[in-house]
Amino acid sequence: MFDYIRNWFQRRFSDPNTITLTILLVIGFSLIVFWGNILAPFLVAAVFAYLLEWPVSGLRRLGIRRTIAAMVVFIAFITLMLLLTIFLVPVVWEQSFNLIRELPQIAQAWDDLMDQAQEYAPAFIEPQQIQAFTETITNRLLSFGETLLAQSVTSLVNVFTILIYVIIVPLLVFFMLKDKDILLEHFNRILPAQRRLISQVGWEMNVQTRNYIRGKALEIVIVGVVTYIVLTLFGLRYAALMATLVGFSVLIPYIGAAVVTVPLALVGLFQFGISGTLFWLITAYLIIQALDGNLLVPLLFSEAVSLHPVYIIAAVLVFGAFWGFWGVFFAIPLASLVKAVITAFSEQRQLQEQEEEKRESAAEAEVAGK
Incomplete structure (x- = not known):
């Protein structure tokens, strides 16, 4: 062993x-x-x-x-x-x-x-x-x-x-x-x-982090402004507060949208009761979330390294437990860092194996020549 x-x-x-x-x-x-x-x-x-x-x-x-x-x-x-x-x-x-x-x-x-x-x-x-x-x-x-x-x-x-x-x-x-x-x-x-591997990982992380931070900033602004306009049209009393929560909820992929739905629904229930207005309010909010996930995110994060949703949620939970808000904020870049490091190590191992094969082939050719 x-x-x-x-x-x-x-x-x-x-x-x-x-x-x-x-x-x-x-x-x-x-x-x-x-x-x-x-x-x-x-x-x-x-x-x-x-x-x-x-x-x-x-x-x-x-x-x-x-x-x-x-x-x-x-x-x-x-x-x-x-x-x-x-x-x-x-x-x-x-x-x-x-x-x-x-x-x-x-x-x-x-x-x-x-x-x-x-x-x-x-x-x-x-x-x-x-x-x-x-x-x-x-x-x-x-x-x-x-x-x-x-x-x-x-x-x-x-x-x-x-x-x-x-x-x-x-x-x-x-x-x-x-x-x-x-x-x-x-x-x-x-x-x-x-530092060849450091340069390789550093270049990939620079592209990923730059794209992530810019994309998230734009996503927060766009989702927050659109949500505020929609909530104001419905006459919701806490439109600015709810829009701010919805905007910052995009920092936590998948989980944030589900969590912020609860206070929005409760505020709508308190103001409108069980009515058609509450139904259309929640429907409009769900449409915003659907457009964000299926249209806005692919446009803003076109250069981002693709990660499976399971890995993203795991990264949010793990890094959030370690470093709180900043762990959640940098969950995707940190997960991409892990991916980049694993890729770099795998490529390095493949290069080493290829070099070993070349040396073995050269040695065999030398023995055959003798």
């Missing part, structure tokens, strides 16, 4: 490129696991830098110097963030607190719905089951409201941390955009000479 493991290790890690890639992966994951909280501002800045590199590159193609292009894009980005902070955030904040105050009424509306269901189908629905299910829903809603209030208080306590992010992240974004080539050159200096 020991000889088998030793032979396997020698076959897999006899090439310096494989060793350097393995060491880099171990160091990278170790830094994130142990110093993830410290490195969080750098991760946030890297996300925005990837997002803003697109317009910077466009200005560069027009002949504008990188420093000037970075400044123009950065100023436009800061202006947009300020506008969102002034106009969108207060509305979402106010609607959130209004929704929290009305959670008991929403729970009562659900209770009434269950009573009506029991009246219509007494033979199929037992009162004890309805009562237990209703108590569970009510407790969940009330605990959800308490959690939001606690988080709000905690956020107020951590104002200093928020201010640090507000100052540090924009500075990091600006310097990452302005000095991108210099930073990449510095990073390349510390890499070993034997």
Whole structure:
């Protein structure tokens, strides 16, 4: 058994490129696991830098110097963030607190719905089951409201941390955009000479991450705006809050859309009751989700590495358990990284086997010649 493991290790890690890639992966994951909280501002800045590199590159193609292009894009980005902070955030904040105050009424509306269901189908629905299910829903809603209030208080306590992010992240974004080539050159200096596999995996991950971040940003905006317009047309009271939840739900593939359906349906039930308006509201929401999954996602992520839905859900669960929100956000790129590493190792093994076959053929030809 020991000889088998030793032979396997020698076959897999006899090439310096494989060793350097393995060491880099171990160091990278170790830094994130142990110093993830410290490195969080750098991760946030890297996300925005990837997002803003697109317009910077466009200005560069027009002949504008990188420093000037970075400044123009950065100023436009800061202006947009300020506008969102002034106009969108207060509305979402106010609607959130209004929704929290009305959670008991929403729970009562659900209770009434269950009573009506029991009246219509007494033979199929037992009162004890309805009562237990209703108590569970009510407790969940009330605990959800308490959690939001606690988080709000905690956020107020951590104002200093928020201010640090507000100052540090924009500075990091600006310097990452302005000095991108210099930073990449510095990073390349510390890499070993034997880095063919690192370059291969790095190129694939750069394409994947860039496409993912840009695509997700556009998807959030498009889905959020379309949802807000539709909900406003229906006259839903918490249109801005629900549209924001629906927009950010696309960060969690498959799971997010299912989860955000519950608060949207409960708010619609509370406002419209069991009516045709509620039916058409949910139908319109499902149409938005269908168009997002079958039309918008294929258009935005045309360059993305295809991953099976089972692998995507597994990546969301695993990396989300490890690193919380950022694990969920980077679930698809991280899953693509795993795929790229496995592909690189497989190709390296095939190259080694081909080289061994060539050496054996050369040796056999030499023996036959003698």
